[in-house]
Amino acid sequence: MSYEVYTCTLESQKEIAPNIVEAWVVNAELAAKAKPGQFLHIQCGDATSMPLRRPISICDVQGDRVCFIYEVKGRGTKSLQQQYGELDILGPVGNGFTVDNGKYKCPAVIGGGIGVYPMLFLTKQLKGAVAYIGFRNKDLVTLEDEFNKAADSVTLTTDDGSYGVAGFALEELKKDCETKQFDIIYACGPKGMLRAVKAFAEGAGIPCQLSLEERMGCGIGACLTCSCETTHEGTDKYKRVCRNGPVFWSEEVVL
Numbered sequence: 001m002s003y004e005v006y007t008c009t010l011e012s013q014k015e016i017a018p019n020i021v022e023a024w025v026v027n028a029e030l031a032a033k034a035k036p037g038q039f040l041h042i043q044c045g046d047a048t049s050m051p052l053r054r055p056i057s058i059c060d061v062q063g064d065r066v067c068f069i070y071e072v073k074g075r076g077t078k079s080l081q082q083q084y085g086e087l088d089i090l091g092p093v094g095n096g097f098t099v100d101n102g103k104y105k106c107p108a109v110i111g112g113g114i115g116v117y118p119m120l121f122l123t124k125q126l127k128g129a130v131a132y133i134g135f136r137n138k139d140l141v142t143l144e145d146e147f148n149k150a151a152d153s154v155t156l157t158t159d160d161g162s163y164g165v166a167g168f169a170l171e172e173l174k175k176d177c178e179t180k181q182f183d184i185i186y187a188c189g190p191k192g193m194l195r196a197v198k199a200f201a202e203g204a205g206i207p208c209q210l211s212l213e214e215r216m217g218c219g220i221g222a223c224l225t226c227s228c229e230t231t232h233e234g235t236d237k238y239k240r241v242c243r244n245g246p247v248f249w250s251e252e253v254v255l
């Protein structure tokens with residue numbers, strides 16, 4: 001797998017919720033290559049003082065423009081928020097979701113927290129997606145209109161019940177399984193949510209793909225910082241999220 005580093009025009013950055021920034025960059029080649037579930041490894045400031053890039057998922061692509069949405073957390077993302085002009089981006093990195101509209105006629109998409117963002121690009125490429133998006137509270141709700149346009153139906157939940165349905169998105173997906181026959185589930189979100197999605201999907205016999213998040217160093221498979229445990233034997237036991245993922249079939253990974 002070879003990756004390119006692109007110099008992208010940073011078109012805009014806008015805070016769309018407290019500490020949540022939507023950014024658009026322009027680069028025709030990057031946009032043409034991007035697939036749902038892949039991520040961008042972004043130089044967030046001066047490479048001498050901050051040599052490590054930060055991984056952020058691709059949220060949307062429109063023509064030659066690529067969108068990503070990030071939570072401002074620590075040094076890297078704080079510095080990223082201050083950038084303007086151009087951004088140095090390695091990518092698109094990793095193996096994305098399997099999109100097969102011929103095979104999967106009734107896909108469910110579930111995202112929690114910052115895990116909602118990569119699911120928009122996926123939902124837009126699926127036919128007939130049923131989406132479940134969960135946020136901590138009303139203030140953090142983002143992309144509602146975009147999901148409503150992209151999916152057949154959308155259930156929005158908040159943990160504290162301040163907007164949408166109160167509770168966890170997975171509980172709503174489970175309820176709908178009584179009337180809908182999902183033939184694949186795609187998920188991205190906190191580890192606890194992914195663990196619960198994996199257990200449910202495997203129990204119900206529904207194929208499931210999970211997008212994992214691990215701390216990353218190089219982003220190109222060289223440093224092993226991002227290793228995750230899998231169900232494979234021997235030397236395949238640990239895989240690199242950046243190179244072998246970030247999307248895995250649920251049965252492949254130990255969470």
Ligand SMILES: Cc1cc2nc3c(=O)[nH]c(=O)nc-3n(C[C@H](O)[C@H](O)[C@H](O)COP(=O)(O)OP(=O)(O)OC[C@H]3O[C@@H](n4cnc5c(N)ncnc54)[C@H](O)[C@@H]3O)c2cc1C
Binds near residue numbers: 078118212215
């Ligand atoms: C494949 C992938 C896709 C991602 N996509 C997105 C996205 O679309 N939007 C988004 O907001 N974030 C995303 N992240 C998480 C994002 O990379 C981290 O929040 C970011 O690197 C933090 O950098 P920082 O320098 O601001 O914070 P740091 O100072 O490095 O850390 C601040 C806090 O964030 C935690 N943290 C750092 N890296 C990660 C990580 N990889 N996963 C979980 N916690 C972390 C640290 O433990 C610490 O508590 C993604 C991560 C991966 C691996």
Ligand code: FES
Binds near residue numbers: 224226
């Ligand atoms: S981040 Fe270096 S191997 Fe994945």
